[in-house]
Amino acid sequence: MHAAPGTTPSTPSTLSSRFEAARSTLVGLRLTLAVLVCFAHAAVLGFGGSFELLGRDVGGLAVDGFFVLSGFLLCRSLSRNPGLGRYAWHRALRILPGFWVCLALTALVVAPLLAVLRGRSATSVFTGDDSSWAYLVRNAGLLIRQWGVTALPVDVPYPGVLNGSLWTLFYEAGCYLVLGVVAFLGRRRRWPLLAGLALAWTVTALPLVGVAVGHDQAAALLLMFLLGACGHRFGDRIPVRPALVLFAVLLALGGLALTSDYRPVAGPALAYLVLAAATLRRAGPRGSTGDLSYGVYVYHWPVFQVLAVAGLSGAGALVFVVAGVGVTAALAWLSWHYVEAPALRLRDVSFRRPARVSAARHRAAAPARLPVPRAPGETYVPAPARR
Helix, strand or coil, rough: EEEEEEECCCCEEEHHHHHHCCCCHHHHHHHHHHHHHHHHHHHHHCCCCCECCCEEEEEHHHHHHHHHHHHHHHHHHHHHHCCCCHHHHHHHHHHHHHHHHHHHHHHHHHHHHHHCHHHHHHHHHHCCCCCCHHHHHHHHHCCCCCCCECCCCCCCCCCCCCCCCCHHHHHHHHHHHHHHHHHHHCCCHHHHHHHHHHHHHHHHHHHHCCCCCCCCCHHHHHHHHHHHHHHHHHHCCCCCCHHHHHHHHHHHHHHHHHHHCCCHHHHHHHHHHHHHHHHHCCCCCCCCCCCHHHHHHHHHHHHHHHHHHHHHHHHHHHHHHHHHEEEEEEHHHHHHHHHHHHCCCCCCCCCCCCCCCHHHHHHCCCCCCCCCCCCCCCCCCCCCCCC
């Protein structure tokens, strides 16, 4: 890897130094991960197949990469702006507006469209226990409790699920909460973060030795998130060198090939590779399309479901994927420019009331007027008080 701008050959090349000095590739890296998830789900939704690497779903690996980046960036954000109230506000602005708009469009536009494509009335989705209204209410809190609307979609490789990508957002919000607790326990202490990492690693590793535990998926995602957070917290001690990158690649591939769950063994290697990639220099000027990764992630599933119900998968994988990615990109662009970015402009809104200082308090706080010196023997007479 090339030295980051602003560093010299004598400067240690660490995650921290490279990330701060280089023009980060974060936007492009997040978009790449979102597109990988998109491709993986296109194979499932259009053809009932899979997109795998060494027998592992590539979409799942990309989601792990998302959690690593999220942990790194949020730990960095907390170190710069330690207020927990502001932290919670920023996280809510980043995840909720785009989620709610996607949820509304899925329930009020996609579901009626699927009903029409199946020869039903568009209004049929608004009645019944699993109606569009129920879909909105039950899922508004990020935890997905209703997957379809009036049994839609049907006659597709993955029936009954309108948007199967949204489930991870609940776990991501849980990771935000865990990191907030870690920050509350000790901003300058490292043990709360390491204790959380050790606990997540233990719960994730126990099934490998035959011990069944609950919530292993939540623990696995938390493990990747906290590995990213540790990447920032200890970034000044983690070198970025070609030999270490190669070792991480080999360890990650070995974990994928030889274990039932690669994360306890090779999760740190994947986290290292993702963070090292985030420190690479970005070629060329930054475009003006914005950060489309979130929009691509939340919209691609319902788009591919509509195309599958419409029968476009019969035109072949290339046509199906290109059409789905194109529509998804357009929705992601609209989401960023008209939902996400406007919401993020509220980050610095202050909720404190402007201080009111009464006239009496203002006079009391004003400096006292000192008497004017008089000539020897002259009597000082104070001025009458103002009413």
